[in-house]
Structure formats: C-alpha cells, structure tokens
Amino acid sequence: MRETVAESGCASVREITIEPVTRIEGHARIGISLDENGNVAEARVHIMSMRGFEKFIEGRAAEEVPGIVTRICGICPWQHHLAANKAVDGCFGIEVPPAGRLLRELTQVLAHISDKVLHFFFLAGPDFLVDSQQYETRNIMGIARQAPELAKRVIQMRYRAQMMLEKFAGRSIHPDAIVPGGFSKPMSRRERDELHAGAVEQLEFARFALDFAREHVFSRFNAEFLKLGEINTGFLGMVNGEDGGLSLSDGILRLMHPDGSFQEFSSREYTDFIGEHIEPWTYAKFPYARGWGEGFSMDLDAPRGIYRTNCLARINVADFIPTPVAQAELLEFRSLFGRPAQSTMLYHWARLIELLYTCEKVIELLEDPRITDNYIRSDAVPKAGRGVGCVEAPRGTLIHDYSTDENGFITRANLIVGTTHNLAPINMSVNCVARDLIKDGQVTEEALNRIEMAMRAYDP
Amino acid sequence: MSLKLCSEALSGCSGCEMSLLNTGGGSLSLFDKFEILHMPILMDHKYLGCNGGDGGIHIPKAGVGLISGGIRNEQHLKIAEEMRRQCDIIIAFGTCAAYGGIPAMMNLFEDKDLFRRYYRTAEATDSSLNPTQVIPPFLERTFALDEMIAVDFFIPGCPPHPDSITAALESIVQGKSLELPLLSVCDSCPAKREGKGSVNKIRRFVRNARYQPDRPVSEMRCLLEQGYLCMGPVTLAGCAGMNGGPPRCIDVRVPCRGCHGPVRKGGNQLMDILNALASNGIDTKNLPDRLSSLRFSGAHGRLNWRFAKA
Numbered sequence: 001m002r003e004t005v006a007e008s009g010c011a012s013v014r015e016i017t018i019e020p021v022t023r024i025e026g027h028a029r030i031g032i033s034l035d036e037n038g039n040v041a042e043a044r045v046h047i048m049s050m051r052g053f054e055k056f057i058e059g060r061a062a063e064e065v066p067g068i069v070t071r072i073c074g075i076c077p078w079q080h081h082l083a084a085n086k087a088v089d090g091c092f093g094i095e096v097p098p099a100g101r102l103l104r105e106l107t108q109v110l111a112h113i114s115d116k117v118l119h120f121f122f123l124a125g126p127d128f129l130v131d132s133q134q135y136e137t138r139n140i141m142g143i144a145r146q147a148p149e150l151a152k153r154v155i156q157m158r159y160r161a162q163m164m165l166e167k168f169a170g171r172s173i174h175p176d177a178i179v180p181g182g183f184s185k186p187m188s189r190r191e192r193d194e195l196h197a198g199a200v201e202q203l204e205f206a207r208f209a210l211d212f213a214r215e216h217v218f219s220r221f222n223a224e225f226l227k228l229g230e231i232n233t234g235f236l237g238m239v240n241g242e243d244g245g246l247s248l249s250d251g252i253l254r255l256m257h258p259d260g261s262f263q264e265f266s267s268r269e270y271t272d273f274i275g276e277h278i279e280p281w282t283y284a285k286f287p288y289a290r291g292w293g294e295g296f297s298m299d300l301d302a303p304r305g306i307y308r309t310n311c312l313a314r315i316n317v318a319d320f321i322p323t324p325v326a327q328a329e330l331l332e333f334r335s336l337f338g339r340p341a342q343s344t345m346l347y348h349w350a351r352l353i354e355l356l357y358t359c360e361k362v363i364e365l366l367e368d369p370r371i372t373d374n375y376i377r378s379d380a381v382p383k384a385g386r387g388v389g390c391v392e393a394p395r396g397t398l399i400h401d402y403s404t405d406e407n408g409f410i411t412r413a414n415l416i417v418g419t420t421h422n423l424a425p426i427n428m429s430v431n432c433v434a435r436d437l438i439k440d441g442q443v444t445e446e447a448l449n450r451i452e453m454a455m456r457a458y459d460p
Numbered sequence: 461m462s463l464k465l466c467s468e469a470l471s472g473c474s475g476c477e478m479s480l481l482n483t484g485g486g487s488l489s490l491f492d493k494f495e496i497l498h499m500p501i502l503m504d505h506k507y508l509g510c511n512g513g514d515g516g517i518h519i520p521k522a523g524v525g526l527i528s529g530g531i532r533n534e535q536h537l538k539i540a541e542e543m544r545r546q547c548d549i550i551i552a553f554g555t556c557a558a559y560g561g562i563p564a565m566m567n568l569f570e571d572k573d574l575f576r577r578y579y580r581t582a583e584a585t586d587s588s589l590n591p592t593q594v595i596p597p598f599l600e601r602t603f604a605l606d607e608m609i610a611v612d613f614f615i616p617g618c619p620p621h622p623d624s625i626t627a628a629l630e631s632i633v634q635g636k637s638l639e640l641p642l643l644s645v646c647d648s649c650p651a652k653r654e655g656k657g658s659v660n661k662i663r664r665f666v667r668n669a670r671y672q673p674d675r676p677v678s679e680m681r682c683l684l685e686q687g688y689l690c691m692g693p694v695t696l697a698g699c700a701g702m703n704g705g706p707p708r709c710i711d712v713r714v715p716c717r718g719c720h721g722p723v724r725k726g727g728n729q730l731m732d733i734l735n736a737l738a739s740n741g742i743d744t745k746n747l748p749d750r751l752s753s754l755r756f757s758g759a760h761g762r763l764n765w766r767f768a769k770a
Contacts, residue, residue, distance in 0.1 A: 019507050020500040025474050027535075031594060046594050048535060051471060054582065055574040056565040061748045063666050067717055068755060071562035074475020074619060092666075122481075122502065139503035141491045152488060159486035162478075170712035172482075173475045173619050174719065177712045180666060185713045186673045271584045278579055278588035283595055285578075285585060296586075379667040401583065408664075409749070414583045449504070 038441025043434040050283035078111035079393035083400040088180040090387015091404040099373035100182025105249040114161035182377030203359035229344040229429030229454030234307035237314035244319035248392040267390030309396025309421040311350040316340035323360035347457040382408020393418035429454040464522035467499040470536040472529025476554035479619035531603040535596035544609040555618040560759025564602040567763040604759035618719035623701030645692035650678035659687040691718035694732035
C-alpha cells in the first residue's frame with residue numbers, strides 16, 4: 001500500500017496533509033483537520049513560499065523592470081512583461097504607436113495559447129483522461145502510453161505555439177521584446193505570413209480540443225460532478241470599455257456580484273475596489289472585493305467579499321466574445337449553464353472556449369495591415385510618475401502598479417498577481433469538497449485527488 | 461531501460477520546467493529516456509510525513525536529480541538535502557539553482573523590510589502581523605544550490621535552452637562529464653564591431669537601438685558600441701542553444717542582461733562588466749543601478765543588503 005498523505009495520531013486520524021499539491025505551478029500544501037467524529041473541521045491551502053518582487057524592484061531603473069518581473073512566472077512571463085511595460089509607460093507618460101500596440105497584444109494573447117493547452121492536457125487532463133486512477137499513471141506520461149496519438153498531437157501543438165513566440169520574439173520564456181514605449185523590433189511580412197499559418201493551425205487544434213473535450217470529458221459532467229467544489233462568488237475580468245466584449249489586453253475591469261449585477265472601473269482605481277486580506281497560515285495575501293463594503297469571509301454558508309478570476313470569470317463578466325467561433329460556443333455554454341455560471345468544474349470548459357478566442361484573436365491581429373509597420377516604439381524620457389499596467393493573464397487579472405522618482409527609478413511597487421484573486425475561492429472549494437468526501441474518519445486516495453481537482457480547476 | 465529521475469523546484473518560477481517540456485520538439489523523447497518518479501508539476505508523487513504537520517520530505521531514490529530554483533526557506537533546504545541523499549547525481553538546473561537568479565535580488569533588502577512592505581504598507585492591503593503558522597521560515601537570504609549541498613553538474617540559463625538541456629542530460633546519461641565552454645555571449649554574437657567610437661557614457665534603454673528594420677542582426681552595430689549596457693562580455697555563451705543562433709535578446713535588438721550567468725563559475729558579473737566598460741573608456745560612475753548587474757547572480761554573498769545600504 002502506498003500512502004499519499006501524512007497522517008498523525010495512531011487510532012484516530014486527526015490531521016491530513018496533502019503535499020506537495022501536484023500538477024499546479026508553485027508550492028502549496030493542503031492541511032485538513034478532522035474533529036472527534038472524523039469529520040472535517042477545517043481545510044486550508046497553505047502557500048509555502050514568497051520571493052518578494054514588490055520589494056526588490058524598488059531602486060531599479062524602471063525600464064529594466066519588465067525584464068525582471070517576467071521571472072515571477074515561467075508559464076505566463078509575457079503577461080507580467082506586458083503589464084510591467086504598461087505601468088512604466090504610465091510612469092513616463094509614453095504613448096505607444098499603433099504597430100507597437102498590435103505587436104504587444106499579439107504576443108500577449110499568443111502566449112495564452114500554450115498555457116491553456118498545457119493546463120487542459122498536461123496538468124488537469126490526466127484526472128479525466130487516464131483510465132487507471134493509480135497515481136503513477138495519472139499524468140501526461142500516462143496519457144502518452146494510453147493514447148499516444150493524442151499525446152503526440154497535444155505535445156506538438158503546445159510546442160509549436162511556444163515556437164511561434166520564440167521565432168518571432170526571440171524567446172517564449174522570459175521575453176525582452178516588449179519595451180517601454182512599444183516593441184523592440186518590427187514584424188516583417190515573411191514573419192507575419194509564417195505566424196499566420198501557425199495561428200490557423202492552432203485554431204484548428206483549438207476546435208479539435210473543444211470537440212474532443214465535449215465528447216470525452218464534458219459528457220461526464222453530470223449534475224453531481226458539477227457540484228464538486230462549487231461555491232457562490234462574484235467574478236472579476238477585463239472587458240472592452242466600449243462594448244463590454246471579452247478583452248485580454250486593454251479595457252476596463254468589471255466586478256460582478258453573485259447575482260449578476262456589476263460595477264466597472266479603470267485599473268488605476270483598483271485600490272477603491274480591491275483589498276488584500278492576510279491570514280497567519282499562508283504567505284500569500286487574499287484579494288477581496290473591498291468595494292462591496294461587506295468585508296472578507298471565506299465561510300461557505302456566508303461568504304463575504306469573495307470573487308473569482310481566470311477564464312470562467314472572464315466569460316461570465318463579458319457580454320459577448322468578439323470572435324465568431326468562440327462566441328458560438330459561449331452562447332451554447334450559456335444556454336446550458338446560465339450567466340454567471342458558478343460551478344468550479346466549468347473552468348475547464350471555459351478555458352477551451354477562451355482557447356478558441358485567443359487563436360481567433362491572434363489571426364485577427366496578424367491580418368491588421370498596420371502590424372508590419374516599422375514605427376513600433378516611442379522614445380521615453382525617464383521621469384517621476386505613477387503607472388498601473390493591467391492585463392488578463394491566463395490565471396486572472398494582473399495588476400502592476402509602479403511609482404518612479406525624477407530619475408525614473410522605482411520608488412514603490414504593488415503587484416496583484418492573477419492567481420491570487422482565486423486563493424480565497426480555492427480555499428473555499430477545497431473546504432467544500434473535503435467536507436463532502438471525508439466523513440467519519442474515512443479517507444480514500446480518490447477523495448484526496450478530488451480535493452486537489454477542486455484546486456486544479458483554477459489552474460493555480 | 462530508462463534512467464530514474466526526480467525533479468524539484470525551489471525558489472524559482474517553473475520556467476526551467478517549461479523549457480524542459482520544450483526539449484526534443486516537445487518532451488515525448490524525455491518521457492522515453494527517463495522514468496520520472498517525482499516531479500510535482502507533472503505527476504502526483506507526494507512527500508510522506510510522520511507527524512501530519514511539518515512532516516518529513518521523502519523523495520524516491522533515483523539516478524538523476526534535477527533541482528531548479530534557489531534556496532530561500534527551511535523547506536527548500538530540506539528538499540535539497542533529501543534530493544542529495546536520494547539521487548546519485550544532482551544537477552543545478554537553471555540560473556536560480558546555479559547562481560541565485562532573479563529571486564536572489566531579495567538579498568539587497570532585509571526580510572523585515574519585505575514583510576513590512578508586503579503585510580503592512582502595500583496599497584490595498586489590510587495591515588497585519590507577519591504570517592508564521594505552518595509555513596516554513598525564511599533563511600537569512602537566498603542561496604544558490606551549491607552553497608548548501610554538493611552539486612555535480614550545472615545547467616545555467618534563465619531558462620536554459622531546450623537543446624542545452626537535452627545535450628546536458630545526454631552527456632550525463634552516457635556518464636560523460638559536462639564541460640561548459642568558457643565563451644562569452646560576445647563570442648556567439650553576430651553584431652558588427654567597429655570599435656569603441658565616441659561612446660563614453662552608458663545610455664539607458666529607453667529608445668530602440670539603431671538598426672535597419674529589414675536587415676539581419678549581423679548588420680546591426682554592437683549594442684555596447686551603441687552606448688547601451690550589454691552584459692554580453694561577462695555572460696556565458698549558449699542561451700540560444702547549440703546550433704549557433706544569435707544570442708536571444710540581441711536577436712530582438714535588445715541588450716543582454718546576463719541571464720546565462722557568469723562566464724566562469726566563480727565570476728562576478730558586476731566586477732567583470734565594470735572592468736570591461738572601464739577598459740573601453742566608458743565612465744562607470746554614472747552607471748545606473750550598478751547592483752542590477754548582479755540580478756542573475758546575487759547568491760554566493762554577492763548581493764547583500766549590508767553593502768547595498770552603504
């Protein structure tokens with residue numbers, strides 16, 4: 001018998017530890033304590049590490065920071081890269097020329113693609129796609145053995161999406177090509193044509209992915225399964241300021257209540273709407289909707305100030321998706337699940353709808369004739385200022401808020417990283433599943449994996 | 461028969477793991493060559509614990525142990541020590557593990573200043589005492605792997621190029637040693653050198669370099685000669701892999717920042733770049749934020765808040 005958990009006490013199980021939480025990015029431990037009846041008293045997700053980017057970018061030349069903060073995350077570096085550049089643009093008061101804006105949006109949206117493919121097939125997918133639920137095979141290697149053609153295609157498509165960025169922008173991981181004022185080098189027509197062909201191929205794969213998932217994964221999403229980790233929360237995401245359509249690069253923020261009503265604000269005003277709460281048992285902070293005036297509570301029966309981000313949130317808050325294939329899928333999704341959809345497992349479905357949007361959007365951007373223009377960067381003069389750069393990272397709304405001194409050095413920085421908005425909801429979903437599946441001291445390996453699945457859906 | 465491999469990620473960002481997934485046209489060959497026994501980002505092997513709370517870290521025995529990220533807290537140290545015990549060969553995977561990497565920039569500050577900023581003065585944050593329950597305490601600074609455990613091989617890079625990873629793993633599997641060539645980024649850079657010119661002061665990179673948009677990078681003048689701080693002379697070659705491509709940042713017309721680490725294992729990227737600039741007649745007194753030259757190699761005591769304040 002193989003133990004997956006640490007258990008203490010001899011006769012009765014009191015504390016259960018799941019560590020490390022696997023098939024996520026970063027270090028987390030789930031700690032579950034049982035009461036004397038063997039039922040869950042408390043379940044917590046402890047974020048075990050912290051590096052301090054907000055502190056050590058103080059004193060740095062602002063134009064250097066976008067090349068430093070990429071290292072916050074090796075899966076979504078382009079998101080930090082763009083948000084940081086927008087913040088520096090704000091500090092220095094720079095307007096980006098049209099071709100620069102197009103290249104920035106292109107690379108940032110393109111970066112979403114490999115991230116979503118990674119999550120659905122490599123990270124979360126094994127829970128749904130591998131027949132045997134032995135932990136040794138419940139992973140991408142297990143998929144490769146069980147369904148080699150599928151694995152090959154998935155691995156190849158993720159790789160090709162990364163190589164599109166690599167070929168055009170030098171690096172897919174930890175880029176340098178977005179710079180304050182614009183972009184570092186223009187796109188040639190030949191590069192545009194190659195990228196276009198690659199994007200068309202990615203869109204075809206995205207269609208396959210959703211069809212495949214619908215047949216093999218979502219078909220099993222019955223009412224009972226959809227309750228796994230289901231909580232009732234608000235949602236936060238970026239929308240186009242003019243028409244309320246989904247946007248990942250530029251727009252305004254829409255914060256929706258559980259009842260579907262919402263407020264809108266520009267990212268510069270985020271401190272009026274978003275607060276950050278601290279608990280003594282985790283390094284990470286918990287963003288919450290301070291603007292609702294109800295405080296913060298993760299109580300499952302009476303949550304306060306809780307909202308979610310990431311793809312389910314984005315398709316909930318957006319009025320529509322401005323690309324046709326994804327929009328058709330969204331309409332179908334809404335006819336089945338309503339708006340806002342609350343079921344945590346629907347993150348997987350929403351992720352593949354967003355994958356379609358990102359592929360369509362990349363094609364649309366590449367077809368804009370201005371994208372091959374040579375004027376891609378406005379010059380900057382370092383000066384004192386404040387800038388808030390905001391983008392939708394795959395995991396959620398990403399905010400980089402910088403201030404500079406008269407020499408253009410960072411005096412102060414505040415970051416709200418996409419995934420952190422979901423830390424309170426993750427705790428709640430984990431609590432919810434733990435309480436449902438662990439009773440009378442009975443703990444199975446399957447139950448423990450289900451608890452992790454509730455966390456994994458958020459792609460943390 | 462495939463070799464057993466364990467992999468852990470400490471104070472890093474998963475970029476090295478993403479690059480690993482890009483090897484061999486997308487990692488299928490990796491799965492053929494190695495039997496992965498422990499790799500939290502990809503598969504579900506867990507630590508066993510004894511006491512349910514701050515339990516032991518148990519990692520299976522393996523021929524190869526890949527560790528990315530530097531050592532920042534007590535748990536990272538425990539994981540590194542367990543990996544050393546259980547794996548025949550330990551590889552410091554990536555610049556963070558080899559040199560501290562970007563997270564070692566935190567060595568410029570005291571942790572108490574970090575906690576005050578993060579938990580009490582950050583915008584939007586409800587002020588609070590520092591969290592201390594369950595989570596592992598910080599060590600006194602961020603360490604590179606070899607400051608705490610014996611390391612057999614180093615694969616630098618932020619992240620290392622997939623080809624470099626493949627070549628390194630293949631050498632190790634065949635029992636060969638892994639020698640990194642003592643070449644700098646300049647040695648593989650195609651940019652045109654015309655001589656120092658009239659540059660005597662470093663420019664900040666707030667406007668693009670001069671180059672013809674539709675011409676190859678080999679026709680662009682060396683960025684250092686254009687007056688930008690380029691860490692090429694003091695950074696190990698190889699960021700673009702083994703096939704002789706131009707250094708990746710230069711390729712997009714952006715100066716090198718040294719993410720591949722120093723040319724020699726014990727090299728100091730700040731001292732080396734000051735020497736290189738001075739010997740070209742460039743006034744280093746006005747170098748903006750000189751400590752940033754150690755942004756990738758701030759472990760081994762190179763970045764220290766005590767002299768950052770001086």
